Amino acid sequence: MRKRVFFLFTMVVMALMVGCGNHDKTPASVVDNSKETNTKHMKTIMIIDGDPRKNFNTASMLQKFAEGASSVSDQIEVKTVRLYDLDYKGCMSCMACKVKGKASNVCKYKDALTPILEEIAQADGLVLGSPIYFCDVTGQMRTFLERLAFPWLSYNDYSLTASKRMPVVLVETMNGTPERNNSNGYGSMEHCIAGALGEPERLIAYNTYQVKDYSRYELAGFSEEAKRQYRDEHWEEDLQRAFEAGRKMAYGIITK
Numbered sequence: 001m002r003k004r005v006f007f008l009f010t011m012v013v014m015a016l017m018v019g020c021g022n023h024d025k026t027p028a029s030v031v032d033n034s035k036e037t038n039t040k041h042m043k044t045i046m047i048i049d050g051d052p053r054k055n056f057n058t059a060s061m062l063q064k065f066a067e068g069a070s071s072v073s074d075q076i077e078v079k080t081v082r083l084y085d086l087d088y089k090g091c092m093s094c095m096a097c098k099v100k101g102k103a104s105n106v107c108k109y110k111d112a113l114t115p116i117l118e119e120i121a122q123a124d125g126l127v128l129g130s131p132i133y134f135c136d137v138t139g140q141m142r143t144f145l146e147r148l149a150f151p152w153l154s155y156n157d158y159s160l161t162a163s164k165r166m167p168v169v170l171v172e173t174m175n176g177t178p179e180r181n182n183s184n185g186y187g188s189m190e191h192c193i194a195g196a197l198g199e200p201e202r203l204i205a206y207n208t209y210q211v212k213d214y215s216r217y218e219l220a221g222f223s224e225e226a227k228r229q230y231r232d233e234h235w236e237e238d239l240q241r242a243f244e245a246g247r248k249m250a251y252g253i254i255t256k
């Protein structure tokens, strides 16, 4: 009898110990909590790439920016969105963002851009990148900007208000040189960005290589030699400036 009581007692103690052990090890709740805390501290920089080419000048500048930003802290999350991979439209003039009582400073039109615009509204920093096409940013970038900026604009008092203000860098790459270029940059959109998010910083790579081998194309208007010389003198510096701009933005965000 005493033996059976002792056996039962031992079993109960062991069951309790195992139970305690389980509680101690409930990694699920502990890990989840720490994850939640980490996520709360994560700061997001959104990079919007408006270039059709995946591995050329603009993409390289944006990649360097991302590397610079990520090098500051593992609490900086950098997300790059390639506009040419998305199926979306420009502002549809649906006026949904201006309906009385339901006005919104984030576009309400639903397509592939919707989640990106929602993420930008909550982001901590924004970078836009585009080559210059016929003096302006690419059509895809312009189309994106219509959707980004129209909801910021109040037709009551013409103020510009985003969900939150954040640092912005505008990246351009082009054939033009500092002395001779036809770029309007982000044009009228720069005014909207400055009003709603804050004065943007501009990062420009001039006189870029448009193709890898000039001898294969009808590009006699360019001297490949002059292009190469300019590139040798400036391209690494341009990439370094992009890296530093990334570091600066991330550092500003972290220490804010």
Ligand SMILES: Cc1cc2nc3c(=O)[nH]c(=O)nc-3n(C[C@H](O)[C@H](O)[C@H](O)COP(=O)(O)O)c2cc1C
Binding pocket: 051, 052, 053, 056, 057, 058, 059, 130, 131, 132, 133, 134, 135, 136, 173, 174, 175, 176, 181, 182, 183, 208, 209, 210
């Ligand atoms: C359709 C088209 C139009 C362009 N128009 C201009 C222009 O007006 N001014 C300029 O300086 N470069 C112009 N360029 C050159 C590009 O801006 C330049 O090669 C740029 O660095 C390309 O970016 P990527 O290498 O990232 O694609 C044009 C290129 C294309 C394809």
